[in-house]
Amino acid sequence: MRISTKAKYILYILVLHVILVFLVYKILFQDKLLFIGSEVFLLFSTIVSIQIYRNFMQPIKFVRSGIEAIKDKDFSIKFVPTGKGEVDTLIEVYNLMIDQLREERTKLHEQHFFLEKLIEASPISIVILDFDDRISGLNIKAREQFKCDLSELEGKRLAETEHSLLTELENMLDGESRVVKTNGIVTFKVQRSHFMDQGFRRSFLMIEELTNEILESEKNAYGKVIRMMAHEVNNTLGATDSILQTTTQLLSDDSFSDLREALQVASERNRRLTRFMRNFADVVRLPVPSRESTDLKKLMKDVAVFMESAASQSGIHIETDLPETDVFKMIDTGQIEQVLVNVIKNAIEACEKDGRIILGLTHGEILVRNNGKPISPETGVKLFNPFFSTKSDGQGIGLTLTREILLNHGFDFSLETDPDGWTVFRIGLTR
Template sequence: MLKIENSLLALLIIGTLLGITYPIRLEHPTLFIIAEVVSVITSLWLLRLYFFVSKPLKELGNAINLLANKDFQSRLLPTPHPVVNKLVVVFNKMVNQLHKERVEQREQSYFLEHLLKATPHGILVLDYDQKVIQSNPIILQILELEFNSIKGKTFTEIENPLLSEINQLALNQVKDIQLSGGRRYRCQKSSFIFQGFQQQFIIVQDLYLDDIKKEKQAYSKVIRMMSHEVNNSVGAMNSYLDTLKLFSPADQELKTDYLEALSIVKSRNSAMAEFMKNFASVVKIPEPNLENVNLVKILQDLLEIYHTDFNDNHIKILNKLPNELLVLADKSLLEQLFINIFKNAKEALLEVDQTDRTLEISYNEESNKLSIWNSGPIISKEAQEKIFTPFYSSKPTGQGIGLMLCRDILIKHDWDFRLFSGLKEGATFEISL
């Protein structure tokens, strides 16, 4: 455009001079020659002016393109125009600084990204509107959610019990939150300034495995010692009782009472030994021998074993399992796990009317969760928080070992789980395979 305008201006000036002097070229030849010389000088001057202006303008156009394309690696060339040349120097310095800051920002971003992935705690980053914009794999594992399902949403828009509790935290508050299944999380809500605005981030620390490790350190040694002492004492007492049988009274009536009393004492000793054996079994759970097993077949075999017992107690079974469900697990440990779950479900169902006794087993392929629901009494919120605590039982004669055994077996398989009462009432044992 500048080239065309410059050419038109040159033609206008030359044409005007020649148009004025051409008719008088014969009367005033000198004036006509001067007009031609001036025309040539004007053309050369306009040509010089064009090159003097067009190159700086071209460099300025390049600068605009570089900024528009976010190209901070290219630089502008010096120009003959002193003012524009100063602008080029300032622009190059600015681009150098922008490039340096951009590299530093990218390095910090990569470092932060790797730090989030490597940290053992769950982290969520929120924007100015309290919507999720970033997370790490640990928090997604804790929440059992995909990032795409929570991205751009507030905590109130996400159905998750842990996020519902976190949403109630005040800024810079640290709180331990315990959920169904004994899971305990230490949660903290903090903030930082980004681009002049405050943003929040959440740190979630899973205390569950640490709690279990401390629990086992506390009770395993005591259980072993108690089991050793009780078994030794019971063995010695039973030996003495067998010896005392040799000194039974001659009187037949007294002899019968005497032997019956010894038998009762020996029976109580055996019950005590069995009682301690149950406690010791929790400490001695072996490491799982993992192999591909059909979980559906294991459950169906156990249901067949319990069929008569369930039928005699008017318990209706709803089997909603697929034909096959392969998992990497220890078959014997899984059998022990589900035996305890069915036993607890049966005991719960005996507390309700015969017409309302239902046990439903289902599998959700989308969430990869196995659910065992019974129509027994609901579990209170307080019980849900304590139900997997060692030796805790809501039953008057319970030892608190069955669910503790289930918990340890599931942890050894790295399967998440919870026992709760939802909208369906009753109780649901949910296992994330």
């Protein structure tokens, strides 16, 4: 058992004075006056020893009180000088240390508060990870992007979430930057970095959506090319067709019948090429949506009836899964109808004989499902690239036009094959 310095000091003083009392008694007991004087001296010595002990313990009490205050993170406690040199020096050092700690703590709190406000106000999604690379924080933009609160993702690894974007970022390293495209249309720039917390590294992800900038850049690029092509091709085709028609009329003699037929074929080819260029130009000249309150339930019924004939010719069955109540939304009826026609047409082409296409509707989204050929991940990320087509003779205009219409309406959309094998075109109606 270890004895404290305090106990040693008391024991030492006690033993010393007991021995002195005993010696005085033995040596000076016969001389009463000297004996009494010695006892008074020993009493005075005891009082002085007690006072020295108190003076010795006072700095320790100050230190102990200061330590308790620091443990409680209370930096408002300061000591008043006592007039005793050694103690006052200790008090001065302690008060100076407390002032510095309080100033540093205030500065850290202000910086931490500023950083929190900066993160929350950031237009970029920020996902903060803990020491074990589990999600510990989301700013407002990230909560809006992933449509969930922190409580739903907190404590999960990126691969354990149900968000395809976060899952894809699981293997990113600190300092790495990556461009990620989801559902073939939404594009993100992701940067992973780290900061030091209590001496240990913690990582965070900055996720910036580039979709609008990229789409606008793409549209400006292909719009300029299409307008130039349309101008040159239409001018050439117009003059060429006029010459062909005039020549056909001049060759009215029966002996030129074969030549007239060839000229008619060339003229028809000119007209098809004109229609081809007009289709491209329609994407660029797409007007701003003229919105009106439209019953989507009735619109989808009408489109299903309209496309039934084309589906039947390929042996495909079109079904509807619509709600009992009407669903009204502010849309450009003609443009959304064109979107549905394009999507169903693609679904018909993807299905084999006896395939099924199901048109679904809720108050939050439109679904066009088919059990045709699934879409591979490699194809999925390219589907909404301008004029991309999986068909050898395809122009890729249908999905490009669909993309522009839905973006102009502000609707979210995606086209992908679900785990059950059904390919689903989703149109979100929540905006």
